[in-house]
Amino acid sequence: MALIIAGERSGVGKTTVTLALLSYLSKRGLQVQSFKVGPDYIDPMFHKYVTNRACRNLDPVLTSESYVKKCFYKYSRLSEYTLIEGVMGLFDGVKTSPLPLSLVRRGVDNFASTAHIAKLLNLPVLLVIDCSRLSGSVAAIVHGYSSFDKDIQIAGVVLNRVGSDRHLSLLKNSLQSLPIPIIGVLKRQDNITIRDRHLGLVPTAEIPELNQLIDKLANLGENCFDWENLLPLLQNTEISPPSPPSSPTHSLPKIAVAYDKAFNFYYQDNLDLLQELGAELIFWSPLKDKNLPKDIRGMYFGGGFPEVFAQQLAENNRTRDAVKAAIVSGMPTIAECGGLMYLCEQIVDMNGKSWEMVGVLPTKSVMDKRLTLGYRRATALQDSLLVDAGKTIYGHEFHRSSLIVDSDKPLYQTYRFDCDEFMGKEGWNSPPNIHASYIHMHWGNSREIPQKFVDKCRVFDSLGNVKDYLNLTPFPSP
Structure with a gap:
């Protein structure tokens, strides 16, 4: 099994949640393989720094649906736990008209979106919601995302940027009517900020305080999530040993x-x-x-x-x-x-x-x-x-x-x-x-x-x- 971290839109905290989970698992000495939906380079740098394993990109535009499945199954089976960070909002993708039909399953909407990858790999989704300007409306958002596509399984939600205990109480009361559990709650963490610039996050090699940042994220991961419900979603049931490298038959340029x-x-x-x-x-x-x-x-x-x-x-x-x-x-x-x-x-x-x-x-x-x-x-x-x-x-x-x-x-x-x-x-x-x-x-x-x-x-x-x-x-x- 594996879990996809998705957002209800861009900028809701997918990367923070993903790194918090990866940091905690790695801090416990557990083997975890991460993936990133889309063409991103910088988020995978953070994944690799935390897990000490290369993050793999899952992008059916740059490759194909068949390659995405091949890549996922090849590398997810080499670790105890698997986590995928999504891209943009859950259903944000592109049209498929220019692609050869041999590369696309007919009837796919929102091609290359997080939802597309979730359906392609048959994996559950953990939905991250920015609650900084929400209270009772959160239930309408979760209901909409969970009912929009019946082939998408929303396994739980993470309430991010919660302002206070009272704010959390309002959010929980609103969500009581839905059969979707709250898997994580993150308060506004002004002391956890990953610097950015004109092309996104600043890469890991340029952050001297990165180890301290990862420690803070690991602490978030440990204390802000329901691991009893979360861990089974991440755990692989079958682990295969890596294949031995093949010997080249030519000179090595x-x-x-x-x-x-x-x-x-x-x-x-x-x-x-x-x-x-x-x-x-x-x-x-x-x-x-x-x-x-x-x-x-x-x-x-x-x-x-x-x-x-x-x-x-x-x-x-x-x-x-x-x-x-x-x-x-x-x-x-x-x-x-x-x-x-x-x-x-x-x-x-x-x-x-x-x-x-x-x-x-x-x-x-x-x-x-x-x-x-x-x-x-x-x-x-x-x-x-x-x-x-x-x-x-x-x-x-x-x-x-x-x-x-x-x-x-x-x-x-x-x-x-x-x-x-x-x-x-x-x-x-x-x-x-x-x-x-x-x-x-x-x-x-x-x-x-x-x-x-x-x-x-x-x-x-x-x-x-x-x-x-x-x-x-x-x-x-x-």
Whole structure:
């Protein structure tokens, strides 16, 4: 069994409730596997920090319904308890018209919503309600959510941001007429705040007081929930041992994965796939390291916050030069969103100040207040490092920057996922060993994409045409 934490809308406290439960279970030494509905990167960072297990994304837009089920059953069986954090409000999803019918069950409404995942996996839901401006009306809300779709089982509710004992009494009296138990009650916790900024929560690596915060959340988890009713909903009845890793049949091309405070938006499944396909991942920091890792044959720059650390990235000019030399020499390179920004000539930050970057893409990345957000359906306009011309991929954009100059050889023609609204042409494929785009992809249902990347890295390994450059004595540390 597993339980999905859902909200009656965004901002009601799903993440706080989820982290409180995960923190308490982990504090007791229990094994718990977490999942996150949707394309989110930062919430899974918090999950992993608490549980010491990689959180897995369940997103049928980026992958497929079949992959969501495969991923869930594969990893949930490896732990004692399983918890899924939902996305937005319970029934908030997207239209399915652009998706091939082979990827969608007919009759699915609110595709990729928390409710969709609950029905797909046949799991109960714990509904979190923001009670800060409610009293008697709470019963109408719970009744509406529990009766809107009879295929959704509301196993209980969590009353969040309760103001006082009297307030709680009013809420309980209102809910007495409904056969849905109150599983948790959280008072207004002004001392528990997770900082945020322009793209959501501040990532875990940037919160020095994170351990104290987790301790407070664990205390909430211990004291604010009805564990007698809650624990059976989370407990797995069957636990399977992990399968032994398969031995690669080819040489292991080393791929440098940028991972630090500036670049940390990666789907764990993508990293796992690269390793399963025969790559050796070498994690390094464009912020701190003074050279590229030795003997690498490919580079992967994920998303993140290069704009926040633009000065530090700019000052590490020797590493920028090494990255540029490797790319110019033909090294296969993936750059998603923040990675694309890093490969530009400059990043112009929120204060309008310009910072020198790698410079292999002849454009600037400029921060502004406009948020670009949403699922994308994109068709490849030419053969590239990762996809062949004419292939359709599904991805996600989430950024507040834009490029001054568009590519004259764009990667994709893009549309909004849930309609045929043309979004434009975007991404860079020049030189041809670069795949740079604002679109984040999850490769779970498109194994051929990472396979193509690993194969290109393996061929580059046999050429070895930058070997002498990369094996120079490392630059001294500061």
